Amino acid sequence: xTTGTAGTAVTAGTPGTDAAEEVTRAAQEAVFDAAVAAxxxxxxxxxxxxxxxxxxxxxIAQHAHSEIIGMQPEANWITRAxxxxxxxxxxAKVQDEAGHGLYLYSAAETLGVSRDELLDKxxxxxxxxxxxxxYPTLTWADVGAIGWLVDGAAITNQVPLCRCSYxxxxxxxxxxxxxxxxxxxxxxxxxxxxxxxxxxxxxMAQDAVDRWWWPSLMMFGPxxxxxxxxxxxxxxxxxxxxNDELRQRFVDIAxxxxxxxxxxxxxxxxxxxxxxxxxxxxxxxxxxxxxxLKGNGPCNDQRITKRRQAHEDGAWVREAAAAYARKHTGQxxxxxx
Amino acid sequence: MTGTxxxxxxxxxxxxxxxxxxxxxxxxxxxxxLALGDDALVLAQRLGEWAGxxxxxxxxxxxxxxxxxxxGQARILLSLAGDEDELAFLREERAFRNLQLVExxxxxFAHTIARQLYFSTYQRLLYAALxxxxxPLAGLAAKxxxxxxxxxxxxxxxxxxxxxxxxxxxxxxxxxCDALWRYTGEPFQPLGGLDVDPTTLxxxxxxxxxxxxxxxxxxxxxxxxxxxxxxGAGRQGLHTESFGRMLAEMQHLHRSHPGAxx
Numbered sequence: 001x002t003t004g005t006a007g008t009a010v011t012a013g014t015p016g017t018d019a020a021e022e023v024t025r026a027a028q029e030a031v032f033d034a035a036v037a038a039x040x041x042x043x044x045x046x047x048x049x050x051x052x053x054x055x056x057x058x059x060i061a062q063h064a065h066s067e068i069i070g071m072q073p074e075a076n077w078i079t080r081a082x083x084x085x086x087x088x089x090x091x092a093k094v095q096d097e098a099g100h101g102l103y104l105y106s107a108a109e110t111l112g113v114s115r116d117e118l119l120d121k122x123x124x125x126x127x128x129x130x131x132x133x134x135y136p137t138l139t140w141a142d143v144g145a146i147g148w149l150v151d152g153a154a155i156t157n158q159v160p161l162c163r164c165s166y167x168x169x170x171x172x173x174x175x176x177x178x179x180x181x182x183x184x185x186x187x188x189x190x191x192x193x194x195x196x197x198x199x200x201x202x203x204m205a206q207d208a209v210d211r212w213w214w215p216s217l218m219m220f221g222p223x224x225x226x227x228x229x230x231x232x233x234x235x236x237x238x239x240x241x242x243n244d245e246l247r248q249r250f251v252d253i254a255x256x257x258x259x260x261x262x263x264x265x266x267x268x269x270x271x272x273x274x275x276x277x278x279x280x281x282x283x284x285x286x287x288x289x290x291x292x293l294k295g296n297g298p299c300n301d302q303r304i305t306k307r308r309q310a311h312e313d314g315a316w317v318r319e320a321a322a323a324y325a326r327k328h329t330g331q332x333x334x335x336x337x
Numbered sequence: 338m339t340g341t342x343x344x345x346x347x348x349x350x351x352x353x354x355x356x357x358x359x360x361x362x363x364x365x366x367x368x369x370x371l372a373l374g375d376d377a378l379v380l381a382q383r384l385g386e387w388a389g390x391x392x393x394x395x396x397x398x399x400x401x402x403x404x405x406x407x408x409g410q411a412r413i414l415l416s417l418a419g420d421e422d423e424l425a426f427l428r429e430e431r432a433f434r435n436l437q438l439v440e441x442x443x444x445x446f447a448h449t450i451a452r453q454l455y456f457s458t459y460q461r462l463l464y465a466a467l468x469x470x471x472x473p474l475a476g477l478a479a480k481x482x483x484x485x486x487x488x489x490x491x492x493x494x495x496x497x498x499x500x501x502x503x504x505x506x507x508x509x510x511x512x513x514c515d516a517l518w519r520y521t522g523e524p525f526q527p528l529g530g531l532d533v534d535p536t537t538l539x540x541x542x543x544x545x546x547x548x549x550x551x552x553x554x555x556x557x558x559x560x561x562x563x564x565x566x567x568x569g570a571g572r573q574g575l576h577t578e579s580f581g582r583m584l585a586e587m588q589h590l591h592r593s594h595p596g597a598x599x
Binding site for chain 2: 068071072075078079080081082083084085086087088091092094095098099101102105115140190193194197198200201306309310313314315316317318319320321322323324327
């Protein structure tokens with residue numbers, strides 16, 4: 001990072017002690033910068049610039065919200081899964097997502113924000129979740145397509161986060177990525193079964209891939225020259241690769257997998273470029289991306305309404321647990337939800 | 338549906354399906370496995386309906402965990418009776434042998450917890466007794482009883498919190514306990530094919546549930562423990578109205594693609 005971005009902003013206060021504080025702050029910042037430069041981890045008790053803390057809170061919260069909102073489109077198929085084996089796999093996957101939400105809210109709590117605060121921000125629209133979950137799961141094959149493409153894109157994004165400069169986030173991501181790789185494999189395998197199944201099943205798989213391909217490419221965020229947070233996050237080593245780099249990496253992995261699946265990707269421009277050593281692909285409809293992000297996707301209202309409803313319906317349960325804990329504190333510390 | 342007309346006698350339920358029953362040909366054991374498997378399957382299905390709607394994130398994990406345990410038990414038990422997917426997806430409502438208790442709709446969180454308390458207390462007693470014997474289900478029961486001990490503990494802890502939490506939670510929990518009480522006689526009807534007689538577990542069940550409800554400041558329901566249906570109706574394929582809808586949702590995709598593999 002460049003020095004002085006956060007530290008110099010606090011110098012306009014009262015004279016006197018400020019000079020001493022500024023010296024201390026400069027020293028703290030130097031320690032922080034050196035740690036980031038040396039690829040050391042920043043831990044909760046370490047000093048960190050306020051902007052670094054705020055960036056992490058925003059990113060980790062958005063990630064946590066994505067996990068719990070992301071449960072909805074897949075939970076949509078738990079009760080209808082077509083075999084008991086698929087039902088068990090899907091239940092385990094959705095359970096993992098709840099677990100990821102827990103790790104990530106815990107990681108955010110190390111930065112001084114509570115889960116309740118973050119949930120309030122989600123429910124009131126002040127914090128976002130991944131736009132991909134504003135698309136509907138219309139058929140069983142969507143569960144496979146989400147596993148293969150959406151979780152595949154998520155892994156591409158998240159593996160570098162295991163080396164993120166903030167320790168609790170990096171450690172949470174190690175565990176998350178292990179489970180995500182199971183999610184991606186089960187999705188691929190579910191699609192393979194459909195692709196090799198009856199004609200109707202194959203068509204179901206192709207339709208799902210057609211609908212999920214472009215939104216999956218949008219998951220990497222806007223192109224590098226339009227990404228508002230990227231440069232600073234890369235300097236802080238929160239982020240390790242640019243949006244476009246990661247998107248290309250994902251396309252390079254997914255294109256041959258589609259062939260192996262016996263399915264096509266809905267992009268006439270998709271082809272191997274020998275010279276670049278990468279797949280070329282067609283233009284992304286960024287108007288759609290921004291529109292969905294602004295709240296106009298097919299399920300934005302539905303997802304947040306359901307989330308708020310679950311939260312409101314559960315209020316009496318949480319209040320009961322809190323009341324019980326108050327009555328019984330001192331006896332056991334375990335009386336909590 | 339084809340090939341699995343089991344509405345007349347539970348013992349024939351496995352006979353029409355293709356997979357051989359690993360335990361051999363004892364139809365009474367097969368029927369018992371089917372009954373216990375249906376309990377686990379149906380409750381797993383109900384708990385699966387909670388995904389994304391639990392009152393707190395920890396309960397998303399807990400309810401899914403219990404559902405997964407039950408689904409795992411169901412798959413083993415149904416496989417003793419035939420092909421798990423044929424049995425789960427191609428039987429009609431009247432061929433299911435589960436207790437009426439487990440098919441009851443989730444209701445609010447208090448109803449889900451009351452159902453879980455009543456069922457897991459029964460299931461733990463039954464599986465502990467089966468695990469102590471040397472019958473064909475002893476191995477499965479020995480593994481399952483450890484899972485069920487957690488389910489029971491989870492239900493008891495929530496019964497205490499809700500009963501002794503706020504006025505609203507106490508009222509809701511009492512309502513739920515009362516509403517489901519009429520389904521709690523059925524588990525203790527005789528069930529052939531087991532080396533444990535379920536009727537011998539009833540006193541221990543009542544003692545255990547009474548102790549938890551009392552600790553929670555709840556009143557032990559006074560009504561009858563069976564409804565207008567004869568006790569044991571679920572085990573004979575007589576279910577409650579919501580069960581058909583639950584099955585319709587569970588089975589429709591599988592049935593829409595006859596012969597497909599997934």
